[in-house]
Ligand SMILES: Cc1cc2nc3c(=O)[nH]c(=O)nc-3n(C[C@H](O)[C@H](O)[C@H](O)COP(=O)(O)OP(=O)(O)OC[C@H]3O[C@@H](n4cnc5c(N)ncnc54)[C@H](O)[C@@H]3O)c2cc1C
Ligand code: FES
């Protein structure tokens with residue numbers, strides 16, 4: 001049976017369909033799903049489209065930010081108020097991909113993709129999840145990503161997080177061999193409140209250093225309570241590889257990723273990347 | 274499997290086609306509507322030769338579900354010239370030898386048009402970024418970059434101010 005298509009208006013209806021039928025694939029921007037269709041990897045079941053405009057909404061109210069899962073990277077780039085996220089949104093593909101690729105899809109993209117998800121991990125985002133009919137439930141992004149690797153069928157309605165307080169608290173770096181557009185050798189996002197004097201709760205996340213975006217807990221511990229000076233950066237570099245399991249793919253070997261990660265982390269922390 | 278009807282504007286004309294539910298826009302353009310301007314290179318989003326403008330925004334037709342284009346306005350390279358008058362980008366591509374085998378050209382022209390429609394006065398970096406999703410295996414890119422910069426200079430002055 002070839003692929004069928006179903007179009008629904010509401011997110012809750014879509015969530016109900018996804019929960020009930022494991023052969024239904026949600027289509028968001030389609031950059032990964034349509035690839036699977038074209039390559040013959042996805043040949044039967046149903047494609048599900050949601051037309052609810054709320055899915056694409058971006059809301060910035062005071063310090064809280066909510067990005068609809070259907071919002072594209074280009075939509076983020078069009079919002080001046082989200083300037084701190086521009087490096088992460090610009091890291092995804094070329095201009096046409098950015099016009100299509102969504103936040104929701106990026107949360108499901110396998111390494112070395114998922115650059116934007118790395119930024120969301122460092123921001124401690126809450127993923128608003130609909131598991132069947134009903135209202136969304138907030139799931140911490142780390143827990144969400146662990147559930148993703150178990151293949152749980154859930155619909156992401158949006159992601160929420162607090163805006164970093166000071167400019168420079170949040171930083172993002174993607175390292176690729178082809179510029180300006182290339183796949184990640186690795187990506188790093190850091191959220192270091194108080195970096196100018198004494199770092200409070202540190203968040204550091206990596207992409208392509210494991211099958212999922214991962215927190216660099218060793219680096220976080222090394223930085224907490226410290227200033228972002230030469231000593232702090234040296235301690236962070238020394239802890240850079242704790243808990244990483246880099247992937248080997250056509251872009252780089254796990255050995256190469258391990259070799260260059262501390263260097264790029266050091267540069268990002270010193271603001272020299 | 275039942276076909277799904279799709280209607281959209283294609284290069285200024287209303288067009289309709291019946292598509293398989295999971296057909297890409299590229300399949301519908303080429304097989305259904307005989308618009309052979311956008312090419313099928315990779316079907317994976319990597320080469321950019323299928324680039325089209327959907328409601329003014331650059332998209333990859335191979336990764337766009339045709340059924341999602343209902344009511345949209347689509348521009349392809351086939352609609353770029355105004356009758357016998359080439360678009361300034363097309364003229365500049367000819368003058369700067371920016372096409373060799375020509376397979377990337379539909380995508381390059383479309384990506385360049387998306388840039389100039391939004392930014393008629395681009396820097397070299399803007400041009401490089403605009404064509405970052407398009408692969409050319411012949412020219413080495415430099416003639417393409419020069420052609421796009423030259424085309425921008427020929428746009429009417431009021432568009433560049
Ligand atoms: C040429 C090319 C270059 C790329 N470059 C990059 C890159 O540099 N960096 C990068 O991170 N990615 C890259 N990608 C991968 C991809 O484009 C992005 O990760 C994008 O954000 C995926 O979003 P999408 O909306 O297109 O996902 P889709 O293809 O629509 O969906 C992907 C998967 O996620 C599921 N899904 C999507 N949204 C939801 C939701 N809200 N709830 C539940 N499930 C959902 C779908 O069912 C599907 O399984 C690239 C892709 C291509 C083709
Ligand atoms: S055919 Fe669409 S990007 Fe190559």
Ligand code: FES
Pocket residue numbers: 371372373374375376377378408409410411412
């Ligand atoms: S001219 Fe041959 S691929 Fe560009």
